[in-house]
Amino acid sequence: DVKVTQSSRYLVKRTGEKVFLECVQDMDHENMFWYRQDPGLGLRLIYFSYDVKMKEKGDIPEGYSVSREKKERFSLILESASTNQTSMYLCASSFMGRGRTEAFFGQGTRLTVV
Amino acid sequence: DAKTTQPPSMDCAEGRAANLPCNHSTISGNEYVYWYRQIHSQGPQYIIHGLKNNETNEMASLIITEDRKSSTLILPHATLRDTAVYYCIVRSANAGGTSYGKLTFGQGTILTVHP
Numbered sequence: 001d002v003k004v005t006q007s008s009r010y011l012v013k014r015t016g017e018k019v020f021l022e023c024v025q026d027m028d029h030e031n032m033f034w035y036r037q038d039p040g041l042g043l044r045l046i047y048f049s050y051d052v053k054m055k056e057k058g059d060i061p062e063g064y065s066v067s068r069e070k071k072e073r074f075s076l077i078l079e080s081a082s083t084n085q086t087s088m089y090l091c092a093s094s095f096m097g098r099g100r101t102e103a104f105f106g107q108g109t110r111l112t113v114v
Numbered sequence: 115d116a117k118t119t120q121p122p123s124m125d126c127a128e129g130r131a132a133n134l135p136c137n138h139s140t141i142s143g144n145e146y147v148y149w150y151r152q153i154h155s156q157g158p159q160y161i162i163h164g165l166k167n168n169e170t171n172e173m174a175s176l177i178i179t180e181d182r183k184s185s186t187l188i189l190p191h192a193t194l195r196d197t198a199v200y201y202c203i204v205r206s207a208n209a210g211g212t213s214y215g216k217l218t219f220g221q222g223t224i225l226t227v228h229p
Contacts, residue, residue: 043201104160108155
């Protein structure tokens with residue numbers, strides 16, 4: 001079974017802290033994604049990566065950065081956490097190319113910034 | 115990617131078929147229709163996808179109209195565990211290019227299956 005593992009299920013951080021959310025996938029997928037999900041706003045794409053060291057901004061990249069040094073790992077970084085970044089964060093991965101390219105999601109990290 | 119429109123909510127009786135519609139009138143020829151669902155407090159789960167032909171798997175059936183401007187996800191015998199938010203997504207099938215692979219979620223349809 002494909003596994004997308006997020007490092008923490010729940011996280012509480014203070015305003016101004018630098019926060020790292022880690023995601024690891026075990027299926028050799030080229031694509032990896034970070035989303036945040038908020039009530040009434042659905043899932044919004046923050047960043048995605050289609051190869052090692054390659055990244056593209058999604059719809060709401062402000063206040064976030066990402067790192068992909070190895071194919072299986074995609075990190076989301078909150079440079080200086082703020083209370084409006086309190087949210088559920090979801091990581092996903094998928095193959096690139098034709099055919100079956102569905103995305104697999106992790107269980108999510110519920111981040112609270114106080 | 116083409117935008118999709120789904121009803122915000124639907125109800126279904128347990129054991130009956132649930133038919134979830136999706137409009138994607140601006141879909142282009144190389145775009146697939148994907149369906150995901152999200153059960154409360156979990157990450158979204160892939161259900162099915164298709165290009166032109168109808169598709170069926172162990173979870174559901176996907177009916178795509180001939181003009182490809184709309185589709186219907188069918189859960190043939192809904193159970194209480196099928197209560198979830200269902201997302202219809204249109205996604206490019208072209209390999210290569212940085213926009214490939216990007217998944218854009220709309221608001222989805224909240225399906226409630228009741229006894």
